[in-house]
Structure formats: structure tokens, C-alpha cells
Amino acid sequence: xxxxxxxxxxxxxxxxxxxxxxxxxxxxxxxxxxxxxxxxxxxxxxxxxxxxxxxxxxxxxxxxxxxxxxxxxxxxxxxxxxxxxxxxxxxxxxxxxxxxxxxxxxxxxxxxxxxxxxxxxxxxxxxxxxxxxxxxxxxxxxxxxxxxx
Amino acid sequence: xxxxxxxxxxxxxxxxxxxxxxxxxxxxxxxxxxxxxxxxxxxxxxxxxxxxxxxxxxxxxxxxxxxxxxxxxxxxxxxxxxxxxxxxxxxxxxxxxxxxxxxxxxxxxxxxxxxxxxxxxxxxxxxxxxxxxxxxxxxxxxxxxxxxx
DNA sequence: CTCGTTATTGCATGTTGTGGCGATAGCATC
DNA sequence: GATGCTATCGCCACAACATGCAATAACGAG
Numbered sequence: 001x002x003x004x005x006x007x008x009x010x011x012x013x014x015x016x017x018x019x020x021x022x023x024x025x026x027x028x029x030x031x032x033x034x035x036x037x038x039x040x041x042x043x044x045x046x047x048x049x050x051x052x053x054x055x056x057x058x059x060x061x062x063x064x065x066x067x068x069x070x071x072x073x074x075x076x077x078x079x080x081x082x083x084x085x086x087x088x089x090x091x092x093x094x095x096x097x098x099x100x101x102x103x104x105x106x107x108x109x110x111x112x113x114x115x116x117x118x119x120x121x122x123x124x125x126x127x128x129x130x131x132x133x134x135x136x137x138x139x140x141x142x143x144x145x146x147x148x149x
Numbered sequence: 150x151x152x153x154x155x156x157x158x159x160x161x162x163x164x165x166x167x168x169x170x171x172x173x174x175x176x177x178x179x180x181x182x183x184x185x186x187x188x189x190x191x192x193x194x195x196x197x198x199x200x201x202x203x204x205x206x207x208x209x210x211x212x213x214x215x216x217x218x219x220x221x222x223x224x225x226x227x228x229x230x231x232x233x234x235x236x237x238x239x240x241x242x243x244x245x246x247x248x249x250x251x252x253x254x255x256x257x258x259x260x261x262x263x264x265x266x267x268x269x270x271x272x273x274x275x276x277x278x279x280x281x282x283x284x285x286x287x288x289x290x291x292x293x294x295x296x297x298x
Numbered sequence: 299c300t301c302g303t304t305a306t307t308g309c310a311t312g313t314t315g316t317g318g319c320g321a322t323a324g325c326a327t328c
Numbered sequence: 329g330a331t332g333c334t335a336t337c338g339c340c341a342c343a344a345c346a347t348g349c350a351a352t353a354a355c356g357a358g
Binding site: 168169170172174175204206208209212213231 | 334335336337338339345
């Protein structure tokens with residue numbers, strides 16, 4: 001188990017190393033992120049920041065997220081509807097499955113997606129960025145439901 | 150080779166069968182689509198409609214696209230940036246690869262993606278909708294470029 | 299503690315879509 | 329050709345981001 005806390009406490013230094021600054025607005029967002037795990041949408045993050053600081057400006061949040069992504073603290077992807085989704089501290093590389101029928105979402109880890117990643121790498125030399133992908137389709141339960149109709 | 154023209158000339162009847170209507174605005178969009186192949190973004194379609202009819206309203210275009218999707222004439226997906234992309238008359242089911250580094254895009258046909266589709270179906274019973282997926286990663290050329298640096 | 303440099307912020311504005319609502323206009327019927 | 333039902337349109341407002349720009353404020357230096 002990784003000590004997630006240390007990643008966040010060092011953000012300030014990581015920023016300074018690159019000549020970037022530690023501002024109240026960034027502190028607010030890092031605060032929110034450190035209490036978040038899994039996935040969040042951009043607008044969700046804006047809302048949570050506003051709970052701490054009602055003055056929060058959306059563009060500032062989005063721009064800070066870009067910076068944090070460069071530091072490797074978050075990764076962004078797009079959900080089935082195309083909206084931004086952020087993976088916080090992606091300990092394990094994973095992708096997502098989304099059911100068009102019931103709207104459910106599941107994670108697929110690298111191991112399970114191995115054959116996809118492997119086959120594309122073999123045939124094209126294409127390195128899949130699993131964390132950025134949302135695979136859409138129909139889940140087992142919904143397929144059964146349709147079949148029974 | 151399928152005769153694409155027939156698909157479009159029958160749109161009117163297909164609409165009528167469902168109690169839907171054939172309007173000038175729909176005619177404009179179908180006109181544009183019949184001269185399009187491959188992929189287009191929503192805003193691109195709005196623009197092209199405006200070239201024919203400058204009065205074109207975006208919401209009408211988007212709503213018509215929804216209707217045409219129900220008829221199976223287009224399929225929508227999301228590009229790497231999350232924007233809507235429409236596949237016109239998807240003769241062959243296919244997905245997309247997008248390189249984060251050079252911005253290039255390639256198509257993957259069902260056959261090539263077979264192992265992905267197959268493995269997820271086997272392990273989870275999840276039926277992948279290939280046409281809706283954009284897989285992001287790094288292409289062979291860009292990987293070589295990075296490796297040589 | 300004061301300064302000066304310049305990274306960031308906040309604001310205004312633009313883009314891509316979505317959804318409600320009253321007015322319009324297809325089209326089947328007479 | 330006139331009529332009525334209701335699908336569709338146009339418009340407006342809003343959601344989720346992105347971006348240019350002038351004003352602000354980190355923070356290293358003195």
C-alpha cells in the first residue's frame with residue numbers, strides 16, 4: 001500500500017522545483033483531491049472546491065488540473081458521454097467499461113486488458129494508454145434482459 | 150460495394166413509417182451526410198448545413214442526428230478530446246486509435262480488435278460496441294522518436 | 299521587510315452540446 | 329383544398345470546458 005498522503009504533501013516542493021507557485025486556490029484543489037479516490041469529473045471537483053472556497057473559479061480549477069497532470073498526480077480521460085474524468089493518483093493502470101443500456105461502469109485492469117494491449121502492440125506497435133479509455137458496450141445483465149424479451 | 154445512395158433516398162419513407170416527418174431542415178442535413186463519408190464532428194456538420202442554409206440552427210441539427218442514429222444511418226462516438234464524432238453509414242464496424250503524441254488517427258476493424266472483444270466477452274459477458282470507442286495511446290512512429298531521444 | 303519578476307488569477311467571451319417551451323408546419327383525412 | 333393532430337423548429341438559457349488579457353500576488357533576492 002502506497003502512502004498517498006506523502007504524494008500530496010510534497011506537491012508544494014514539486015511545484016517549486018519547476019518554478020511554479022503554491023497558491024491558496026491550488027491548495028484548495030489539492031485538499032479536495034487528497035480526500036478523493038477513484039474518479040471524479042471536472043465539474044464535480046469545481047463544486048467540491050466551492051464548498052471550501054465559494055469564490056472558486058472554474059477556469060482556475062481546470063488549469064490547475066492540467067498542472068497536476070503534468071506532475072503525474074492525476075490523469076484525465078473521457079467518460080462514455082465525452083465528459084472529462086480524472087483518475088486521482090492512479091496507483092494501478094486501468095481502463096473503464098461502460099454499459100450503454102444500464103449506465104453502469106466497471107474497471108478493467110491492465111492484466112485483463114492484456115490481450116487488447118498486446119495485440120495492438122504486436123500488429124501496429126501502438127502502445128495503448130489504458131487509463132484514457134472508456135470502452136462502451138452492453139453488460140452481461142443487460143444482454144440477458146434483452147435476450148429474454 | 151453497397152449502394153449508399155439508396156440508403157439516403159429512402160430516409161423519407163423510413164421516417165414516415167415511424168410517424169416522423171420529412172422537413173426542409175432534415176433534408177439539408179441528409180444532403181450533407183450523403184456527400185460525406187467517414188467521420189465528422191457535430192460542429193462540422195452544423196457548418197456544412199449552414200453553407201446550404203445559413204439559417205440552420207445547431208439544436209435542430211443535433212436533434213436530427215439523434216433521429217438518424219435511431220434509424221441506423223449514423224452512429225456517434227467520442228474522439229480523443231471527448232468531442233462528438235459521427236460515423237456515416239457504418240458499413241464496417243470499426244473503432245479508432247488516436248496517438249496522443251502526433252495527433253494521428255487510425256481505424257481498427259472488428260477483425261483486428263477481435264481479441265479484445267473476445268476476451269471481454271469471455272470474462273465478463275460484456276459486448277463491446279467498437280464503433281463508440283476511441284483508444285488513446287502512442288503510435289509506433291512516435292514511440293521510436295521518443296526512444297531515440 | 300521591500301522589490302521586482304513573472305506565474306496565476308479572475309473576468310469576459312467563445313465553443314460544443316443539451317433541454318424546455320411556445321409557435322410553426324408536415325401530412326393524413328375529409 | 330381546408331382541417332386538425334402533433335412532430336419539429338427556433339430561440340433562449342444553461343452546462344462543461346477553453347482561452348486571451350490585464351491585474352494580482354508568490355517568492356527569491358537584496
